[in-house]
Amino acid sequence: MKTKTIIPLLCVLASSGLSAQTADDVKLNMPIIQTKYTADPAPMVHNDTVFLYTTHDEDDAEGFKMKDWLLYTSTDMVNWQDRGAVASLKDFEWYKGDNGAWAECVVTRNGKWYMYCPIHGHGIGVLVADSPYGPFKDPIGKPLVWQKEHWYDIDPSVFIDDDGQAYMYWGNPKIYMVKLNEDMISYSGGIVEMPHIEDYQEGPWFYKRGSHYYLAFASTCCPEGIGYAMSDSPTGPWEHKGHIMDHTVRTRGNHPGIIDYKGKSYCFGLNYDIFRLQTSRHAERRSVSAAEMTYNADGTIQELPYFHDCTLNQIGTFDPYRHVEAETIAWGYGLKTTPKNEWAADRWNQLVTDIDNGEYIMVRGVDFANGASSFSISASCHLYGGKVEIRLDAPDGECIGSVDIINTKTQLKTFTTNVKAVSGVHDLYLVFRGCKKQQNNLFMIDSWEFTRK
Incomplete structure (x- = not known):
């Protein structure tokens, strides 16, 4: 993934059909x-925060090479804090492979967080935690569903x-559904194969808004879009x-x-736009995007x-007068994040x-606001x-300081400098x-903050 930093707009002009002449006018x-x-x-909202769970394509992936599940959080939809890997294939002792950590979903119930994890070719497992940050553990020691045929x-x-009834939808190319029990780690009745929905391929996202039930999905490949169906009932017809x-x-x-x-309202999806800042060839190295949507x-x-x-x-706006983890980023192309527990005891924080x-x-x-007087960075x-x-x-x-x-x-040490007076947003x-002797792999950044004047 590592390349020299390039202004992102200029990098994607060709794939966007934009000309260089429009570069200054288009964002x-x-x-x-x-x-x-x-x-x-797999976004969810809890305590005024968006928790965005994702799968993770490895940096050297050509096909699907996926070993763990990641978490990012935001309170403003544009600045996202990397919370690291919250679960991995190693959390399922019954699975002996090292690849196949596919599209997850997380919900909360009765003070617990449940992560539903497909392991490609081995069904769908479930993990549970006392916190949205994990650690997640396997409560049943086997797949929740696995149609081995x-x-x-x-x-x-x-x-x-x-009414408290939980449902799980899944499947490619067919659509399946079960009714989960209140414990969220078992289900009642059998697996129901749903009638095919026009243009459905995979990746169902089941939710309710007002009196309407929705099933959004990745539409028929290839290329895929995002389609949706509606129903007056959680079990269809769709x-x-x-x-x-x-x-x-x-x-x-x-x-x-x-x-x-x-x-x-927001729709999240995936694409190859970050990988295409480097090359036009195809590899399974994807990136999550988000957009406002309207009903x-x-x-x-x-x-x-x-x-x-x-x-x-x-x-809203971002408050700089607090301890800010450096992995809180709106744009940081070319950088990486590394688990801080390789350097310190805090396993959830990351280093840039x-x-x-x-x-x-x-x-x-x-x-x-009315201005800052100094800046500190760890x-x-x-x-x-x-x-x-x-x-x-x-x-x-x-430049207000360096x-x-x-x-x-x-x-890790803290370095401080005075800054020029600046106010507003x-x-x-x-x-x-x-320096001249070192242009690459300069240092690691842990956190930063400003002090009010």
Whole structure:
């Protein structure tokens, strides 16, 4: 995944059908995660926070190479904090393989969090945790469902209805459904094969809004879009209504996740837009995007254009006068995140690593209010070091301060600098600079914060 940083708009002009002349006038809605390859978004809302669970394509994947499930959180829909891998294939002792961690779904009930995990060719397992951050553990020691006569048991979607009845839909190319018991780790009755829905391929996302039930899905491959059907009952019959996002050659596959959050509705999906910043060839290295979506008065959904042309506005502003984990990023192409537990005891936090000269972390919509007086950053450098420039609104925007990062021999230390007076709301760019002796792999960043003047 590692390349030199390039302004993202210019990198995707060809695939977008845009010309260089329009580069200054068009802003594309790019994938929300850039430091890892993510797919199969499973968003949920809890305590005013979006918890986005994803699958994880390995950096060297050609076909599907997937070993764990990741978590990202946000309270404004544009700045996302990497929470690391919250579960992996190793959590299922009955599975002896090292690949196949496919599209998950997470729901909460009675103070527990349940993660439904398909393991390709081995059914759908279930994990449970006391926290949305995990750790997740296998409560039954076997697949929850596994129809061994085929490999259709993928892409579970679980929803708990108003009357307390929980349902799980899944399947490619057929659609299956079971009624889950209140314990969420067993089901009553048999597996029901549902009638085929027009254009259905895989990745069902089952939910209810108002009096309408919805089944969004990846539409027939290839290329896939995002289709949907509606029903007046959680068990159908389902009526195909069209597309949330039409089939497009700009993405080979898709997998929807849909939520309402702070008065708006959002559709998550996947594409290859980050990988295509490097190359036009195909490999299974996908990225999650999100877009605002709109319902009509009758409950139908207004069709979206491709993600590049969609809207994803920030909700509120970002408070810089607190301890901010550096892995909280709106845009950080070229960077990586590494589990902090390799360096410290906190297993949930991540370090920003693999930093090359000129790369940057961008945080959107930072509200400096009446102004800041100083900036502190926790970092580590094991060679020649470099500096972090604090810039506003662009990678080459106004520089309000800089801080030198010296050799710490991998030990995290805090570095502080005064900053120029600045007020109001700005996009914040932490731009990394190396010395002549070191241009690549400069240092590791743990966290940062501003102090009010």
